[in-house]
Amino acid sequence: MRFFILFLLAAWGLTGPAFGAGAFEAYRERTSMLLLATHCGALGELEHAALLSGQSQARGALLRDGQDPEELDALQNDLARRADQVLCSREDVQNEISRMREAAQTWVRLYTMQFPARWQNWEARRDDAREKARWRVRAPLRGDHETLVDFGLVASEDKVFLDLVVLGGQSPSSVMLHMRDASRLAAPLDPDLLRLMGRRGDGPANLMPPQSVVHSYFATDKMPAPTSLTGEDRGVSRAVLFRFPDKALAAFTALDPRDVVALELIYPGRAGGRQQRTRIYAEAGDFIAARLFAETFPEEALRPATN
Numbered sequence: 001m002r003f004f005i006l007f008l009l010a011a012w013g014l015t016g017p018a019f020g021a022g023a024f025e026a027y028r029e030r031t032s033m034l035l036l037a038t039h040c041g042a043l044g045e046l047e048h049a050a051l052l053s054g055q056s057q058a059r060g061a062l063l064r065d066g067q068d069p070e071e072l073d074a075l076q077n078d079l080a081r082r083a084d085q086v087l088c089s090r091e092d093v094q095n096e097i098s099r100m101r102e103a104a105q106t107w108v109r110l111y112t113m114q115f116p117a118r119w120q121n122w123e124a125r126r127d128d129a130r131e132k133a134r135w136r137v138r139a140p141l142r143g144d145h146e147t148l149v150d151f152g153l154v155a156s157e158d159k160v161f162l163d164l165v166v167l168g169g170q171s172p173s174s175v176m177l178h179m180r181d182a183s184r185l186a187a188p189l190d191p192d193l194l195r196l197m198g199r200r201g202d203g204p205a206n207l208m209p210p211q212s213v214v215h216s217y218f219a220t221d222k223m224p225a226p227t228s229l230t231g232e233d234r235g236v237s238r239a240v241l242f243r244f245p246d247k248a249l250a251a252f253t254a255l256d257p258r259d260v261v262a263l264e265l266i267y268p269g270r271a272g273g274r275q276q277r278t279r280i281y282a283e284a285g286d287f288i289a290a291r292l293f294a295e296t297f298p299e300e301a302l303r304p305a306t307n
């Protein structure tokens with residue numbers, strides 16, 4: 001490993017858990033590179049987004065593996081102090097900056113990326129077509145009774161929305177999104193504490209916070225899903241789109257990578273009977289990193305067409 005990396009990253013008395021050693025080293029290096037670039041004013045907006053997305057991914061992996069977030073914060077503070085002491089004009093520092101630029105440019109040129117968590121993937125796509133709605137970040141999910149949905153960030157014209165598309169079958173009459181209320185619970189509950197509360201098994205449902213600290217959002221719009229979101233060849237999509245309010249998107253984006261949310265699909269009762277409800281669970285995971293990727297475009301894609 002090059003001298004600069006050794007200088008900045010060598011034994012500082014903070015080590016990750018053995019099972020997460022690789023992820024911890026990735027987080028430490030990506031954070032160091034990000035802080036160095038900031039200190040030296042070395043990177044453009046797109047390159048900075050690439051480093052920030054990579055750091056966010058590494059931090060999310062560590063948190064989901066049980067790393068103490070306070071240790072990660074302490075490490076970042078220590079790295080920031082050390083980066084501030086680096087002389088940016090040094091040859092080895094400039095070499096590292098060049099390496100960062102090359103890696104960032106590779107990231108910028110990609111069209112799609114996968115952002116895996118424990119049970120699901122976020123699929124991020126750079127599609128700047130403005131004449132149709134398109135997925136920016138999407139999680140394909142499966143619920144009870146083989147219910148298939150897509151959930152995530154949709155771009156339409158110059159706006160983005162948090163949407164749920166129900167792909168066939170009986171259409172719900174309404175949908176609710178349940179997530180941790182940060183004003184009542186600052187961070188996700190530890191899995192051991194959840195097990196003490198009676199949660200068992202290995203699945204996202206077991207990580208849902210108690211209802212007393214959950215905020216719920218009703219979908220405010222219901223409409224036929226555009227075929228540009230479903231990939232259907234027919235002229236009219238039979239899928240249904242539910243759109244959540246802007247407050248729900250802001251709250252979801254602010255979640256911890258360990259958070260799990262519940263999408264509750266509500267179906268009308270038969271012959272005046274009780275409503276039927278089913279839940280589909282989604283991880284917050286690396287949604288922030290995926291959104292950074294999907295909303296960061298190569299410069300050539302942002303230039304107006306010449307013909």
